[in-house]
Amino acid sequence: MILHRCPHSLLYDSTTPTRIPLFAFPFSNNHVAAPSSSAAPTGLKFSKQASICSGQAPFSKRKDCLKHRTVNVYAQSAQQCLPEEEGEEQQMSKTTVLSLRTFTGQAFPLGVSEVENGINFAIFSQHATAVTLCLSLPERGKLEKLEGRMIELPLDPRVNRTGDIWHICIEDLPRSNVLYGYRIDGPQDWHQGHRFDSSIVLVDPYAKLVEGRRSFGDTSQKLAKFLGTYDFDSLPFDWGDNYKFPNIPEKDLVIYEMNVRAFTVDKSSGLDPRIQGSYLGLIEKIPHLLELGVNAVELLPVFEFDEFEFQRQPNPRDHMINTWGYSTINFFAPMSRYASAGGGPCKASQELKEMVKALHHAGIEVILDVVYNHTNEADDENPYTTSFRGIDNKVYYMVDLNNGGQLLNFSGCGNSLNCNHPVVMELILDSLRHWAIEYHVDGFRFDLASVLCRGTDGSPLNSPPLIRAIAKDAILSRCKIIAEPWDCGDLYLVGRFPNWDRWAEWNGKYRDDIRRFIKGDCDMKGIFATRVSGSADLYRVNKRKPYHSVNFIISHDGFTLYDLVSYNFKHNDVNGEGGNDGSNDNFSWNCGFEGETDDRNVKALRSRQMKNFHLALMISQGVPMMLMGDEYGHTHNGNNNSYGHDTCINNFQWGLLDGQRGSHFRFFSEAIKFQQTHQVFRHDNFLSKNDVTWHEDNWDNYESKFLAFTLHDSDGSDIYLAFNAHDYFVKVSIPPPPSKRHWLRVVDTNLESPNDFVPSGIPGIGSTYNMAAYSSILLQAKLS
Secondary structure, three states: OEEOOOOOOOOOOOOOOEEEEEEEOOOOOOEEOOOOOOOOOOOOEEEOOEEEOOOOOOHHHOOOOOOEEEEOOOOOOOEEEOOOOOOOOOOOOOOEEEEEEEEOOOOOOOEEEEEOOEEEEEEEOOOOOEEEEEEEOOOOOOOOOOOOOEEEEEEOOOOOEEOOEEEEEEEOOOOEEEEEEEEEEOOOOHHHOOOOOOOOOEOOOOOOEEEOOOOOOOHHHOOOOOEEEEEOOOOOOOOOOOOOOOOOOHHHOOEEEEOHHHHHOOHHHOOOOOOOOOHHHHHHOHHHHHHHOOOEEEEOOOEOEOOOHHHOOOOOOOOOOOOOOOOEOOOOOEOHHHOHHHOOHHHHHHHHHHHHHHHHHOOOEEEEEEOOOOOOOOOOOOOOOOOHHHHHHHHHEOEEOOOOOEEOOOOOOOOOEOOOOHHHHHHHHHHHHHHHHHOOOOEEEEOOHHHHHEOOOOOEOOOOHHHHHHHHOOHHHHOEEEEOOOOOOOOOOOOOOOOOOOOEEEOHHHHHHHHHHHOOOOOOHHHHHHHHOOOHHHHOOOOOOHHHEEEEOOOOOOOOHHHHOOOOOOOOHHHOOOOOOOOOOOOOOOOOOOOOOOOHHHHHHHHHHHHHHHHHHHHOOOEEEEEOOOOOOOOOOOOOOOOOOOOOOOOOOHHHHHHHOOOHHHHHHHHHHHHHOOHHHOOOOOOOOOOEEEOOOOOOOOOOOEEEEEEOOOOOOOEEEEEEOOOOOEEEEOOOOOOOEEEEEEEEOOOOOOOOEEEEEEOOOOOEEEEOOOEEEEEEEEEO
16 A cells, blocks of 8 residues: 655654654555545655655645656565545555654764664755655564555754754664665756655665675675664674784785685685675684785775676676675665675674774784775766765765766766765765774775865865865874875876875886886886885875885786786676776786696796796885785686676685695795895885995896896895896896805795795805896895
8 A cells, every 4th residue: 555645844843752653554556545634644654665746845735746656665666656636535454553752853963873862863965855764663562564664754844954964863763673764855957966866765875884685696686775774782892801903004014905705705715604705704714814924904895885786777797796896885884795694784793893803813904995986876877876866966976067967977987976075075084984983994995096186076186175184184093094096087196196194005107117027028127126116206205105105016906916927918708898898008918828828838937927026016115915816826817807706706716725825825925924024125214325236237228127136234134136027047146245144045936836935045145146037036145
């Protein structure tokens, strides 16, 4: 049964509570005339489906409102209906009466809060003309289950609005397990940037928990809707009496970029299926991280997202499942489907904290990859309205008012969050503080952070208010803040990102230049030396340090390390876009054969090149970052844009790791541990002439692909390094060691395991050393 009733305004006294009877109408396909004024609750609707009349005038003034659009709030088939002319009545079935006591409420804090009088709801919308709070209550006592029907409380702007904040307080609501959202109406002026649609129940931007489908990739719930929820029943999380933050200095970080689900979801993880792909699953694999030697994890997005967003309608990507998560629904709620055993949002919140606590206990910091540059709501052609677009599109997104109010797209995903609008800026700051306080995370990596440097019209800002506010915020002062300093609108800010001496950057120039030198490009020796010594050309400005460069060769974007040495071209056909997606500029080299091969020489060269890349990364000044799976040679089969594959393409293969423990993995682990135990790789300041000697007098030789240098240690334990990117042997002159010292060979990437990396060193190094093609060596000076 559908109650077709255009809402009255709520007439609340600011001090006197109102008790409103709620009529629970059983669902029927028959339309029901509105009950008489003596029976109907003023200003309140309760329906299986959300009824909408255009505008929000009182029912008595809208006798001519004949056409109604009725949309099921749980995304079942919509139906259009035309109610009978006034005077025609239909029999109403039996009714269950509930009762809620309501108050005016308060404007702050935004979201849901527990106050003295009950549960307070507050939401921002500057341009809305009507806001309706929608509630779905759990089973209470002998009351019938609501089974998806929602209580609707229209808010009176004369009483329930303070400035641009709409609010209401409700007494006697359960303290947990309530689902809620908002229907919001407003101007329909598309060219002015408005996208109001009151048929959609929207997620509160400040919801701390979001309920959707319970199990990741559950096709039976593919079109499940998302609603906010809250939990005031659970006790505060127990971090423990002896708990402490790792507080690792930035210069000492070794970052492991990883995906929570992909890390353990494969059955080869050996975990109980109930925790595979979950926060708890990651806890079980902390010993692997410790064995590898990393001390920080950078988690691909763990904010709530919809993995089925590509499958909402027929399109070339409708076979894909979003496994990376760069499509945020809400900036406060943890990804609920990373909870174990389909436990839902409350369990996800609890288990995420348990994961952070366990990582901290192991001395590993947690950095979140956060996506504040865009949301899941896509573009105007194929919008996926779940929250911001329907709440106040003109505020939350950048729109081009000179081009018909179209969305500006600097993210490549259809929309750009209006980050430097005061309201949006405060939302982002509140979100970051929430994760720092509630979840104890240690830092943030900001996806496409150049979008955060644009004004409300999309133009670049020299001193973006949001970037400054993050850098200066007291609560965030203990957190690492890392920018991905570019966007899809050609705002490339590597080395120029506004920083206030706080912001670090993903150094994209490091990635490209190291790739080009190691694979043997000409005229790269000088820039290779600049990159491994800390990229002073980019970061020696004001009080910036070498550790403001996050050095990486591989990240989730692009080729894996194995694919970097196995493919000249991307192979993205399985993505469904005809190979048009993903970067064409990979600076990769397949070592003589495209893709998989049984050629022993090609395979040996690929193994050597992977070790060369990893050694270069670990001896460079700055913060090294590696990608999950590179420690055993994971492949995406040449796909350099694998965001939509919930398969072995992305999922960690524990069986392959076991096969590489004594060789490839061992080398990677030893290199990380060597970096961590030798201060010469982790200088606080940029290298001076006393810190390094370059064994080079021919910097301008275009053909030269060889570089050697010595890093000087204050105690005489110097480190000699040489990289040969030629395709032939080079006889190297080894400089004399410091007084009373002799050289020991620690690394020669041309040798097979275990001789390729011997931490204690191998003696017998003379005045020359024959270096193989595409190889690198590391010597250490030790007391004779």
